[in-house]
Amino acid sequence: MTKSKTPVGCPCGGPALAACCGPFLDGAAVPPSAEQLMRSRYTAYALRNEPYLLSTWHASTRPGEQIIDPKEQLQWLGLEVKSGLRLRQRKAEVQPDEDFVEFVARCRIGGRGQRLHEISRFLREPDAAGTPRWFYVDGEFPA
Known part of the structure; x- marks a missing residue:
């Protein structure tokens, strides 16, 4: 009797990687929303996929140095999207090619738990x- 393999969920919290962020990371698809890009970037951090992170970073703010230290003992533990709605709708000016996503990402660095709470800004170009x-x-x- 052989054991069937249960698909592992995507690091971003979605279904199996192949049905969630995998096609974005592989270049087979482009994330259609800022939230999906943010989720795929979280997955790229969890999988240490620096080329994807750099390719999805806006040229005006993209770092020129290495962003993932292969020696760092970092483990991403989970992602919670606080606001998948367009935060920009709260503002007077509506910019269809700008969006914001608020999230909390949990990680462990050197065995110590930490949280990253961020409101990320995205541009569509x-x-x-x-x-x-x-x-x-x-x-x-x-704060």
Whole structure:
């Protein structure tokens, strides 16, 4: 009798990786929303996929140095999206190509638990091929 393999959920909290963030990380699809891009970036951090992170970072704020230290003992534990709704709708100016996503990501660094609470800003612009896609720009850390 063989054991059937249960699909492992996506690090972002979604279904199996192949049905969630996997196609984005593999380049087979482009995240259609800022929230899906944020979730796929969390997954990329969890899987230590630096090329994906850099490719989804807006050119105006993209770091020029390495962002993942392979020696760092970092384990991502979970993601909670606090606001998947467009926070920008609270503002007077509506920008269809700008969006914000608030989230809390939990991790363990060197055995010690930490939380990252961020309101991330995303812009939708054409990529090098002219296809509109979302890019991470920057984030604020609420008190």
